[in-house]
Amino acid sequence: MAEVSLSKQRYYGGIVALMAVVVIWVSSSFAMNSIFGDMKYNKPFLVTYLNTATFSFYLIPFALSRRCKKQGANRSFLQSSSIEPASGNKQALERPPHLTTIETIKLSLAFCILWFFANYTTNASLAYTSVGSSTILASMSGLFTLGIGAVFGVERVTWIKLVSVLVSFIGVVLVSYSDQKSTLPVEDPSAFSSALIGDLLALLGAIFYGCYTTLLKLRIGDEERINMPLFFGFVGAFNVILLWPAFPFLDWLGLESFELPHSPTLWVMVLLNAFIGTFLSDYLWLLAMLMTSPLVVTLGISLTIPLALFGDIVFKHIVPHAQYVAGALCVIVGFVTVNMAALREHDDAPMDEQQPLIPEPHQPAYNTLSSSSSN
Numbered sequence: 001m002a003e004v005s006l007s008k009q010r011y012y013g014g015i016v017a018l019m020a021v022v023v024i025w026v027s028s029s030f031a032m033n034s035i036f037g038d039m040k041y042n043k044p045f046l047v048t049y050l051n052t053a054t055f056s057f058y059l060i061p062f063a064l065s066r067r068c069k070k071q072g073a074n075r076s077f078l079q080s081s082s083i084e085p086a087s088g089n090k091q092a093l094e095r096p097p098h099l100t101t102i103e104t105i106k107l108s109l110a111f112c113i114l115w116f117f118a119n120y121t122t123n124a125s126l127a128y129t130s131v132g133s134s135t136i137l138a139s140m141s142g143l144f145t146l147g148i149g150a151v152f153g154v155e156r157v158t159w160i161k162l163v164s165v166l167v168s169f170i171g172v173v174l175v176s177y178s179d180q181k182s183t184l185p186v187e188d189p190s191a192f193s194s195a196l197i198g199d200l201l202a203l204l205g206a207i208f209y210g211c212y213t214t215l216l217k218l219r220i221g222d223e224e225r226i227n228m229p230l231f232f233g234f235v236g237a238f239n240v241i242l243l244w245p246a247f248p249f250l251d252w253l254g255l256e257s258f259e260l261p262h263s264p265t266l267w268v269m270v271l272l273n274a275f276i277g278t279f280l281s282d283y284l285w286l287l288a289m290l291m292t293s294p295l296v297v298t299l300g301i302s303l304t305i306p307l308a309l310f311g312d313i314v315f316k317h318i319v320p321h322a323q324y325v326a327g328a329l330c331v332i333v334g335f336v337t338v339n340m341a342a343l344r345e346h347d348d349a350p351m352d353e354q355q356p357l358i359p360e361p362h363q364p365a366y367n368t369l370s371s372s373s374s375n
Contacts, residue, residue: 014291017284018300024284026307028277029131030315031269036127039266044124045256047270049243051123051278052116055236058229099226107219107226108234111212116239118208119278121201129198131308136176137202139168139302139331144210152218155293164338168302171330175305178324213289213297220290228286296338302331 036042099107125134146165149155176199220226250256261267289297306328312318 010291014288014296015300018288018292018297019303021281021285021288022301022303022307024277024281025301026131026135026304026311028273028281029126029135029304029308030311031273031277032123033126033131035266035269035273039263039269041259041261041266041270042127043256043259044127045120045246045250046258047273048116048120048123049239049247050270051119051274052236052239052243054274054279055232055282056240057236057279058233059237062227062230062233097225099220101230104227104230105234108231109238110219111216112235112238113242114208114212114215115235116243118205118212120205121208122205125198125201125205127198128194129202130312132305132312133176133199134202135304135308136172136327137199138206138209139172139305140203141206141209141213141301144207145213148210148214149217152214154214154217158341160341161338164334164341166334167330167337168334171302171305171327171334174327174330175324176327178321178327216286217289217293228283232283232286300335302335305331 032044032047035047036044122134122138125137146155146157146161150157155161247258251258261270285297288300292300309320309324309328312320
């Protein structure tokens with residue numbers, strides 16, 4: 001019973017982290033929409049690059065405390081080696097071990113580009129379409145998460161989850177159609193073309209998001225196995241190192257000319273968005289994803305739709321149509337339903353079945369990362 005209670009506390013903690021991510025992401029979307037539009041600084045690649053660069057700050061405390069950690073590890077090894085393990089500690093010895101620093105670096109290298117382009121395409125969409133449209137289409141990542149998760153065995157497909165995703169998809173269609181009709185004038189073909197580009201970029205970001213959400217859960221399994229600040233730190237460092245050649249290339253193609261922020265106000269907005277909208281929110285996102293499930297997090301992120309609607313009403317004085325409100329309610333219903341289903345699975349399934357990481361036949365689950373890294 002104590003283990004079941006601990007599992008519930010872990011799940012509820014993931015939901016709290018998820019709600020914080022929802023608020024931060026919507027605020028960040030409005031900030032970037034203002035940067036790209038009102039402030040005439042349409043540099044989504046540079047903004048995403050700076051956002052990613054903030055992750056490398058996670059490596060500073062790691063580098064400073066590395067010597068202390070080594071000394072502590074040596075003492076722990078000497079203490080543990082002098083005591084024979086008791087039979088009652090067999091279960092503790094069978095727990096999957098923590099990822100080593102090398103394994104964490106390899107994992108960061110494997111996911112850094114996928115993570116960058118998921119964020120870049122979503123950020124770029126805000127330069128061409130509204131916050132509502134970008135948020136709506138990003139919510140379609142639930143469809144991709146369910147499909148990819150079913151293939152890799154991360155998600156258990158049930159009728160409740162299928163209906164929840166279908167209801168959320170109906171809500172996405174209703175809100176998207178209402179938003180397109182109310183914000184894009186038919187007599188302006190260029191506006192429609194611009195919004196279509198933004199919608200396609202947002203949809204591409206949803207596909208990338210569904211991929212890295214599920215694959216990261218597949219590779220890690222349990223958040224206790226990985227040093228998440230270290231993982232994020234190397235993601236930021238690898239992106240900074242690997243992607244800087246893209247600036248002259250994009251400038252040469254004429255897709256995005258290289259230009260630093262031209263005012264102190266713009267610098268403040270860009271840096272705040274980087275440290276809060278990316279640095280903090282993505283750390284909370286990974287916690288939420290590992291403490292619940294990829295599908296719960298993806299549908300939970302769909303709550304950004306009604307929050308974005310509220311932001312449009314308060315800050316942009318846009319009154320939504322009834323169709324828009326109905327779609328937002330569908331998304332909320334889908335989110336609540338899938339959460340109830342996930343909680344029921346936590347209550348019914350044994351503890352050893354709650355880990356979604358699927359190992360190879362006759363192979364311990366904690367060897368999955370090592371074997372894939374050695375190939």
